[in-house]
Amino acid sequence: MVDKRRATLLVTGLAFFMVLLDTTIVTVALPSVQRDVGAGLGPLGWVVTGYTLPFAAMLLPAGVLGDRYGRRRAFLGGLTVFTLGSAVCALADGLPQLVAGRALQGVGGAALGPASLALVATAYPDERQRVRALGVWSALTGAALPAGPVIGGLLLTATSNWRVIFAVNVPVGVITLIVGARVARHVPARTAARLDVTGLLLSVGGLTPLVFALSEAGGRGWTDIRVLGCLTAGAVLLPAFLIRQARARYPLLPLRMFRDRLFDTATAAAFTVGFVLTSHTFFLAQFFQDVQGLDPLASGIRTLPTTLAMAVTAPFAGHLAARFGYRTPVALGCALGGAALLMLLRLQPDTAYSALWWDLGLLGVGFGLTLSPLIGAVLAAAPPELSGVASAVNNVARQLGGTIGIAALTTVVTVRTAAELRATLTPALAGRLAHAGAVAARTGGPQGIAVGQAFTTAIHATFVVNAVLLLLTAAASAGLLARRPAPVPEVSPAHATA
Known part of the structure; x- marks a missing residue:
């Protein structure tokens, strides 16, 4: 008989490993992408930013939506979107399609990440058992970022085709989706609170320009007008988000x-x-x-x-x-x-x-x-x-x-x-x-x-x-x-x- 707790742990860890791996695996493929699609260095950077930007901006809203409407649903939905985005990247015939696929990956990864941890917490309610399980989860996911260049280099060396680094996610994602649907425990939402739409908009609107500015500051410089504009937008919208959370009846981020x-x-x-x-x-x-x-x-x-x-x-x-x-x-x-x-x-x-x-x-x-x-x-x-x-x-x-x-x-x-x-x-x-x-x-x-x-x-x-x-x-x-x-x-x- 399959131990559903351990299966949940392995499935969620593997899924988030893919999400984090795609943060760095693409870096070794950028020269090949540039030769294939003919993009300049500036637009080429969006192959990376197009993923990290929606991923960072949507993490908090995705975590809230998972708590409100079900962690299992958020995990499976995020994994579906991430796998679909990987297929779009693998089939892209130009830079716009590739960046669009990367954005889908980022949104799916943002939904998948918090839900995967929440599912582990649900599977292991005993705190001592949970922290041991999180050790295994961390071993699976923590090595993803430094492993990206190694795995990407091996795939490119073996195939000489940058599309394979995205295509390999599709069968892995489908298998993980099927197994996850069978083993992940469904936990009904514990609150009927309404979604704080204003807080949601302020959160995404504040994190998006802030992450963009910080990502671009190293290349463009801190005095670049776009960097300064985005930093200003983040500096205005994020405090407004916190003020909203302190006053909202059903806050997106409970400050308590x-x-x-x-x-x-x-x-x-x-x-x-x-x-x-x-x-x-x-x-x-x-x-x-x-x-x-x-x-x-x-x-x-x-x-x-x-x-x-x-x-x-x-x-x-x-x-x-x-x-x-x-x-x-x-x-x-x-x-x-x-x-x-x-x-x-x-x-x-x-x-x-x-x-x-x-x-x-x-x-x-x-x-x-x-x-x-x-x-x-x-x-x-x-x-x-x-x-x-x-x-x-x-x-x-x-x-x-x-x-x-x-x-x-x-x-x-x-x-x-x-x-x-x-x-x-x-x-x-x-x-x-x-x-x-x-x-x-x-x-x-x-x-x-x-x-x-x-x-x-x-x-x-x-x-x-x-x-x-x-x-x-x-x-x-x-x-x-x-x-x-x-x-x-x-x-x-x-x-x-x-």
Whole structure:
């Protein structure tokens, strides 16, 4: 007989693995897409932004809709839309169709993500069992982002066709949909509250321009009129959304959840982990490809110690949290991650990989220890009927953390690279090469060597910033994530009958 709880855990984990994988797997295919559809670098960026923008903007509304109208329905509906979007991408004969398919993927992924966590919470009502199950879920999903370039590189190497990275989602999505429909438990909505349409519009209207601005700031610059306009729109609409939630009779985001110290601390820590994990992966990929001259597949393979360590450690973190509480694995993981980043300060353009892989593995251990306990803490702090909203808040925090991390640290790296180059090159040439980023290192010759060294020195600043953030989070977690998971109390037969 099939254990429906474990089947639900595996199905939801696999589905969200696909969603997160498609955030990074497409990066290795962009040159092939550009040659095939003839798009410029600017429009080509929408192959990435067209996915991440609706995904981030729709996470919170999707979590609320799942709580209101059924998590199983939201999960299966999101998986259907994501699979359909993947088929549209695989069949696209031009950039507009490809971007439209990516947008469908993003909307489907946003609906699927919070619902998958809520279904796991429903399948494991006992808090200690739930945090162990979340360890397995985190092992499946946490490795998706760094695994994207590796899997994408293998598929492209085997087929020489960028469409296969989308087409492979279709049979996997259909099978997961069929199995999910059989094993996912249906839980009726616990509230008859009306949907806060005004809050929904303010949420999407505020998050969309904010995420767009943060995504584009690194390339366009913070003074670009579109970036400034979108930042202004987000700065106006998001406070208006919070004011609306404080006054609404049926709020989209019940602000009472933020009165719980456990919920606040876990959400803030999730933001920090997203900031560090995403920005670190971004700059390390640039270093391997543009400074050391590796192809995307070889670069992705070099991230495997982090990926494998996360996958191995995440289930152990769930058991650790169930026994000792949330703060032990989170504080330990953040401390180990901060130490690993500080050890990476010895990185140089000619540093051998044999001197790096164990640092990357230690960093993966640190991330793996934090993922499932933070999710478990958020779900434990929220009322059961709001588990979809709680998981959406956790996902939004990590997504915004990653987006802000790349945008902010790209500015830091550009400024530091220019400062390093001014010592050896003319000011005009230094500014131009620094703005080009690590890609300028591919030119070779004295200029390319100078840019590679300057970029490497500049990303040392990102290691320091990220290490400090993780160490501060470790200290805060040790003091604020004090609650331990509690088992569901036993119910006597007499009480059960009553």
